[in-house]
Amino acid sequence: xxxxxxxxxxxxxxxAALAGCQAYYGYPITPASEIAESAAxxxxxxxxxFLQAESExxxxxxxxxxxxxxxxxxxxxxxxxxxLKQEGLSYCAGSALPCVVVDIMRxxxxxxxxGPEQGDYNxxxxxxxxxxxxxxxxxxxxxxxxxxxxMLAFELADKYRNPVFVLTDGVIGxxxxxxxxxxxxxxLPDKSDWAVGGTADSRHLIxxxxxxxxxxxxxxxxxxxxxxxxxxxxxxxxxYKMEDAEIVAIGYGSASRVLRSAVDLARRKGVRLGMFRPIxxxxxxxxxxxxxxxxxxxxxxxxxxxxxxxxxxxxxxxRGRMISDLHMRMGGNVPSALEIVEKVSELxxx
Amino acid sequence: xxxxxxxxxxxxxxxxxxxxxxxxxxxxTDVLVIxxxxxxxxxxxxxYVGQGCIGCGNCFYVCPEPxxxxxxxxxxxxxxxxx
Amino acid sequence: xxxxxxLRKPKGFIDVYKYKPGEEKDRTHYCPGCGHGIIxxxxxxxLEDFDIVEKSIVISPVGCxxxxxxxxxxxxxxxxxxxxxxVGTAVSxxxxxxxxxxxxGDGDLAAIGGNNILQAANRGENMVxxxxxxxxxxxxxxxxxPTTLTGQKTTTTPYGRNPVTDGxxxxxxxxxxxxxxxxxxxxxxxxxxxxxxxxxxxxxxxIQNAMDRKGFSFVEVLSMCPSGWKMEPVQAQDWxxxxxxxxxxxxxFRDSSDEAVRIERPVPVMDPEKVKExxxxxxxxxxxxxxxxNALFNKVALRVAGFGGQGIMSTGIxxxxxxxxxxxxxxxxxxxxxxxxxxxxxxxxxVQEETIGAAECTEPNMVIAMNQPSLExxxxxxxxDGVLMYxxxxxxxxxxxxxxxxxxxxxxxxxxxxxxTRVQSMVNVxxxxxxxGMFDPGEISGxxxxxxxxxxxxxxxxxxxAVRKGYDYVRExxx
Numbered sequence: 001x002x003x004x005x006x007x008x009x010x011x012x013x014x015x016a017a018l019a020g021c022q023a024y025y026g027y028p029i030t031p032a033s034e035i036a037e038s039a040a041x042x043x044x045x046x047x048x049x050f051l052q053a054e055s056e057x058x059x060x061x062x063x064x065x066x067x068x069x070x071x072x073x074x075x076x077x078x079x080x081x082x083x084l085k086q087e088g089l090s091y092c093a094g095s096a097l098p099c100v101v102v103d104i105m106r107x108x109x110x111x112x113x114x115g116p117e118q119g120d121y122n123x124x125x126x127x128x129x130x131x132x133x134x135x136x137x138x139x140x141x142x143x144x145x146x147x148x149x150x151m152l153a154f155e156l157a158d159k160y161r162n163p164v165f166v167l168t169d170g171v172i173g174x175x176x177x178x179x180x181x182x183x184x185x186x187x188l189p190d191k192s193d194w195a196v197g198g199t200a201d202s203r204h205l206i207x208x209x210x211x212x213x214x215x216x217x218x219x220x221x222x223x224x225x226x227x228x229x230x231x232x233x234x235x236x237x238x239x240y241k242m243e244d245a246e247i248v249a250i251g252y253g254s255a256s257r258v259l260r261s262a263v264d265l266a267r268r269k270g271v272r273l274g275m276f277r278p279i280x281x282x283x284x285x286x287x288x289x290x291x292x293x294x295x296x297x298x299x300x301x302x303x304x305x306x307x308x309x310x311x312x313x314x315x316x317x318x319r320g321r322m323i324s325d326l327h328m329r330m331g332g333n334v335p336s337a338l339e340i341v342e343k344v345s346e347l348x349x350x
Numbered sequence: 351x352x353x354x355x356x357x358x359x360x361x362x363x364x365x366x367x368x369x370x371x372x373x374x375x376x377x378x379t380d381v382l383v384i385x386x387x388x389x390x391x392x393x394x395x396x397x398y399v400g401q402g403c404i405g406c407g408n409c410f411y412v413c414p415e416p417x418x419x420x421x422x423x424x425x426x427x428x429x430x431x432x433x
Numbered sequence: 434x435x436x437x438x439x440l441r442k443p444k445g446f447i448d449v450y451k452y453k454p455g456e457e458k459d460r461t462h463y464c465p466g467c468g469h470g471i472i473x474x475x476x477x478x479x480l481e482d483f484d485i486v487e488k489s490i491v492i493s494p495v496g497c498x499x500x501x502x503x504x505x506x507x508x509x510x511x512x513x514x515x516x517x518x519x520v521g522t523a524v525s526x527x528x529x530x531x532x533x534x535x536x537x538g539d540g541d542l543a544a545i546g547g548n549n550i551l552q553a554a555n556r557g558e559n560m561v562x563x564x565x566x567x568x569x570x571x572x573x574x575x576x577x578x579p580t581t582l583t584g585q586k587t588t589t590t591p592y593g594r595n596p597v598t599d600g601x602x603x604x605x606x607x608x609x610x611x612x613x614x615x616x617x618x619x620x621x622x623x624x625x626x627x628x629x630x631x632x633x634x635x636x637x638x639x640i641q642n643a644m645d646r647k648g649f650s651f652v653e654v655l656s657m658c659p660s661g662w663k664m665e666p667v668q669a670q671d672w673x674x675x676x677x678x679x680x681x682x683x684x685x686f687r688d689s690s691d692e693a694v695r696i697e698r699p700v701p702v703m704d705p706e707k708v709k710e711x712x713x714x715x716x717x718x719x720x721x722x723x724x725x726x727n728a729l730f731n732k733v734a735l736r737v738a739g740f741g742g743q744g745i746m747s748t749g750i751x752x753x754x755x756x757x758x759x760x761x762x763x764x765x766x767x768x769x770x771x772x773x774x775x776x777x778x779x780x781x782x783x784v785q786e787e788t789i790g791a792a793e794c795t796e797p798n799m800v801i802a803m804n805q806p807s808l809e810x811x812x813x814x815x816x817x818d819g820v821l822m823y824x825x826x827x828x829x830x831x832x833x834x835x836x837x838x839x840x841x842x843x844x845x846x847x848x849x850x851x852x853x854t855r856v857q858s859m860v861n862v863x864x865x866x867x868x869x870g871m872f873d874p875g876e877i878s879g880x881x882x883x884x885x886x887x888x889x890x891x892x893x894x895x896x897x898x899a900v901r902k903g904y905d906y907v908r909e910x911x912x
Contacts, residue, residue, distance in 0.1 A: 002717030005754050005763070017712065022701050025523065045711050047699040049526050053519065054552035061516035061549075065492075065523030068510045073523070091513050175792045176750060176765040178757045181714065184705040196508035196524070198531025200487035205452060205502055207511040212454050254792075261790030336795045366459065370466030370659070370666040376626050393465070408626050410440040411633065414463055414470025416477065416504070417442040426438035 003180040008146040008172040009034035011179045012076065012102050015150030017042055018184045021100070022071040023049035025062035027081060030114040031170040032104035035076035056081040060088030060101075067097035068206035070195025072154050072188065076102035078170075079120050080111065083128070089163055090129030093223070094208030096194075098157035100150065101135075102166040104173035105253075105305075107332045115332015116170035116254055121309035124165050125281045132220045134227050136164040136234065137281040139252040143177035149279070151182065158189045160230055167281060169305060171254035171334060227282075236279035237288055241267065245274025247348055248292060250314055250324065251303040252278050254334060259303055261337035262344075269341065271350045281313075289317035298348045300324040303340055305333075358405025358423045360398050366418040369393035373409035373419060382409060445477030445486050446504050453503040462500055466666020468623045468656025469498050472565060472632070476534065477505065479637045485644060489532040490524055492517040494546075496538035497571040497658075507534075515546020518553030521560045529698040532643045533560040540570045543579040543603045550605070557614030557648040559696045561639035564605060564651065567658035568677060575661040579603040582680055587661075602680050606653050610686035615649045617642055618687040622655035624673035628683070638690065647693035655681055716883065720758045728870040731786055734794040736811050737861070738779035739803025739824070743845075744858030748801065749780040751862050751884060755872055756784035758880055766792040777806055784871070799869075801861055803844065805830060812837070820868060822861075840868060840911055847902050856899035863903025868911075874904040 006014070013035055016024065024039035036052065043050040049066075053059035059075045066073035077085065082103050092099055105120045107113040127134045136156050138149040146168070153164040196204050210216035238256075241263050242248065251259045256277040266273035276292075278285050292300060302311040302324045314324045327343050329335045344350065360382070362373075367389065373396050374382045381402035384394045396409075396418075405423045413419040450458045463470045480486045486506050493501040495514035502509035508531070512520045521535040535553075542550050542564050550562065569587055570576040576589040580602050584593040594602075610618040617639055621632035632654050639650035655677050657669035664672060702708060709715075724731075735752070739745045746767055753765040766781040781794040799820040802808035805828050812821060817836045825841035826849075832839055842864050848857040866872040878897040885893050 002714040003719065003757070004717050005750070005757050005765070014712070017708065020703060022703075023523065023526065042712070044699070046708060047701045049523075049699075049701075051522070051526070054548055057516065058519040058522075058549055058552065061513060061519035062523040064512065064516075065510065065520035066527050068520070069524055069527035071523075071527050087513055088516070095511075171766065171792060174767055176753055176763075177789075177792075178763060181712070181717065184708040186705045188703070196490055196510060196528075198488050198490055198508060198528035203487065203506065203508045205509045205511070207452075207502060207509070209499070209511055215454070257789070258791040260788070264790065334791075334793060336793075337791055338795070368460075368465035372466055372666050372670070375667045375670070407440050411474070411629050412471065412626065414465075414467050414474075415460060416446050416470065416474055417459065420439065420441040423438045423440070425436070 001180040001182070003178050005176050006143060006179050007034055007174060007176050008140070008143045008168065009104065009174070010038045011143040011146035012150045012166060013038040013042055014179065014181060015147035016074045016100065016154070017046060017048070018182060019151040019154035020072050020185045020188050021048065021074050021154060023066045023073045024075065025051050025053050025059045025066070025073065026075045027053050027056045027059050027077065029078045029081045031106055031173050032076050032078045032102065034173070035102055035104070056084035057088065060085040060092070063099045064088055064092055064095070064097060067092060067099045068095070068196055070191035070197060072158070074100040074102065076104070078104050078106045079108045082120055082123060086123065086129035089135065090131050090133060091208055092163045093127070093129070093133035093135070094131060095206050096161040097163070097206065098161050099163050100153045100157055100166065101163060102150065103168070105167070105169040107330070113332050114170065116305060116334055117330060117332060118169055118253060118255065118305040119307070119309070119330070120167065121281070121304070121306050124167050133223060134282050136160065136162055136230060137167050138164065139167050139279055139281050141168070141172060141253050141256045141277065143172070143175065143179045146172065147179050147181070151185070156234060160226055162226065168253045231283040234280055235283045235285045235287070237285040238277040238279055240275040240277070242274035242276060244272055246272040246296070246298050247344055247350070248274050248276055248297060248300045249303055249340065249344070250276045250300065250310070252281065252310070255303050255305055258335055258337055258340065262340040265337045266341045266344060271341070271344065273341070273344060284313050284317065286317040289314060290319060293318060293321035297322070298350065301327055301344060301347065303327045303335060305329050305335070356401065357426060358421060359403045360409050361420045361422065362396050362398060363418050364395040364397070365389050365391070366415055367393060367395035368415055369395050370414065371396070372412045372414070376408040376412040378406060378408065379404055443474065443477040443481040445480030445506060447506040450503045453500070461504065463497065464660045466657055466659040466669060467497070468567060468654070468658070469565060471623055471629065472563060472636070472654055472656065473501065473504055475633045475636045476563065476640070479640045480507065483640065483644060485532050488530065489534060490528065492521050492524065492533065492535045494537045494541040495572070496541045498536055498538060498565065499572065501536050515541050515544070516549055517541065518546065518549045518558070518562065522553050522556070522558045525559050526698060529559070529646065532640060534640070534643070535560055535562045537562065537564055538571070539564070539566045539568065539578040539580040543605050551609070551612070554609045554615050554649050554651060555612045557616070559643060559646050559648055561643045561650040561652065563636060563639070564653040565656045566653055566681065567656045567661065568602070569658050569661040571658045571661045580681070582676055604681065606651065606686045609651050615651055615687055616647050616689050616693045617650035619651070619685040620653040620655070620681060620683050622673055622678065622683050623657060624655065624670045624678070631683070642690050642693070646696045647690055648696055655683070716886070720880065722759045722876050724759050724761070725870055725873070730869040730871055733782070733784045733799055733869060733871070734797045735782040735799040735801065736779055736794050736797045737782065737801045738777060738807035738811050741778045743803045744855065744861070745778045745803060746780055748858040748861040749782045751858055752782050752784065752865055754884055755862065755877055755880060759872065761785060762787065762789050764789045764792040777804070777810070779807065779811070802828065803857070804828065808832060822864060822868065840864070840907065842903070842906055844903070847906065848899065851895060851899055851902065853895060856896055859896045859899035860903035863900035864907050866900070867904045867907035874900055
């Protein structure tokens, strides 16, 4: 398999190109700008559309337009840009339009800084725009997964006609790793039954208005059913040394990379630490976490680069049978393996 | 098809008309009037007085309601007569 | 086109308004005397006359015409407030052969979507924008619009629009005609029959331009809002004539339709084999270099640090690339952003057999320090017995720790001697190979053409030489 050393941000664009993404609309923002730059370099060579939009808002609405025409389409940004895109995302979800959004999280709130953080968890996983919708959220933790999960994102977007996020932080976006490039997809799904195509048979309507209360309730119920199906079918996660773990550490994105190191370090000190890493944040691996209290555990610790956003979902999943502890770093600081192991021994006396 | 056979002439759907009077004002020969009668939506609709239309099309183009006004011009062949 | 013998509901309209909820599927939702209906009819008539109903796509905005999709028998997208030109941009590019009509009111286009319309116009997107200016927000109940006249009373300017607090009525045609790209910019008015016929001609011309892929056409229409203005429709026409025309004079501000060049859009390459060819799969084959079983290191956690411009990042990337070619797991993580601009730059590189956890080297076993501040900063975090390689050309103060393996190497001097300071990173790579024993300099040389793909033979040779110099220096001075 051909492989190339590349940044996570570049890998996402390769994944998009290989998934048959036909258009990229985006606006520059650190630490996600390489996505736009890479798309600007690659897409025209493939005859695909790249356009630097006038704003984040314009970009997501261009995504709406392209998706409404049945194209595989992507945009990328970071926290402040995602905040601006939320209205458009709500329209995409409300109109059941498949699209892919890559969010390379940075420090917040406000302008914050450009260091790695995970503070967009709530606004992305909980569907930060108005109304009753959810994004499907994939959380890669390597350059390889930036490629692979972006490809998967397009598949899921089309399968469920829903926005799909590839959510990660500045570390994964900026770091370079070897990426094995898969085969390009050879066939795109047929969307002629709903997409607007500029032909007699494709004079469809893309719309999120349901004036009648009962109609809108029906549509929200349909969306709710869709999200239920997604929860049933699409949960993905990774476990590392969980078989004999006495303590479980939970984290995603670059925090999970550190957790892997922490697990190895802890085990060198005789502490049986294991890692549970959600790969999908919606759907959240609730059932797997709900089963943790059945084990003989000394404790569960959630490690996140945000203010307890992930641990809320962990604790919901644990249903009060156990309560996860929290180790959080913010502001662009990434926890170190050593500090996690120290925290673990302090908390659980190991 | 209305009973008018003297082309050109306008035909106004009394039920669709919203009685805005734009056509009445736009008619150069003053052959449209507002009916004293109300339609089912409570509008005094516009009516052709029956003669004097010159087929200028003003009433058609000024009317905001797509299917309220039809103007049959000279040379029009009703569909049922086309074979 | 033959002379019309009947004027009736144009075929551009849907026969029965199926998308419209409720019973009244045979009439519009517009108020009596509303200009939208007139403008809709002019568009629908053109679609029928030009035989393009099937290939047209109408973008419905937010405002009273939010429901434009009830009526047009075309492809339809209803979009967020003000974003019709952005959505239209993507629709037009997705379907270059279609005719894209962006229909917008004044609040939508000139207030919340002001930037979107200017930018789409400035890009010369192939679409026609029909801009309905009635100087008020109709849908929300008669608030001030960006085009509300000075002194005009609305529900949010109950004492009349005051330019001191509310600014002046925005003249969109005047603004847009300042741009280079638009091919047709015109303002028309529904205040009388000649005005309506001019609006008809302008809409047809704009649509014709979009059909011919001539670019961006902007047709403003001054239109009545009898409900918002609290007037009878005929009185509203007079109000346009008496009040609006002064601020919004009709006329054509730009018409370069005749000179416009047809816009061509690329055809996407979707064939997997062609995609692979374009992405250069052929050149990305694994080189199958064998790891050195006798290497002194099989796990490196390295920090490279120095001034921006000293090849810090490229040293790290080159080492990660070479490590990858030898089949190691590798990662490279830069310090990014402001840190990179001006001050010191550093990156973390990991080269190891097993899967890499954290990419940041918080406890490196090797540091390459290219300047004094970097040496001071990173010497401290090295593990005991770690390797400290430093640029002795620029660093005169020796490291303080005594538990390290220290390699002073005149990297900058050697690069300068080769005639190009930029090859410092390759000197570093050569020195790294010698210190760790992980890579063979001859084998690295074979990788140069892929590392410096696209560069000249001379550049590749120079870099090979730099690797060799770095390697030999270590072998000759530290053994």
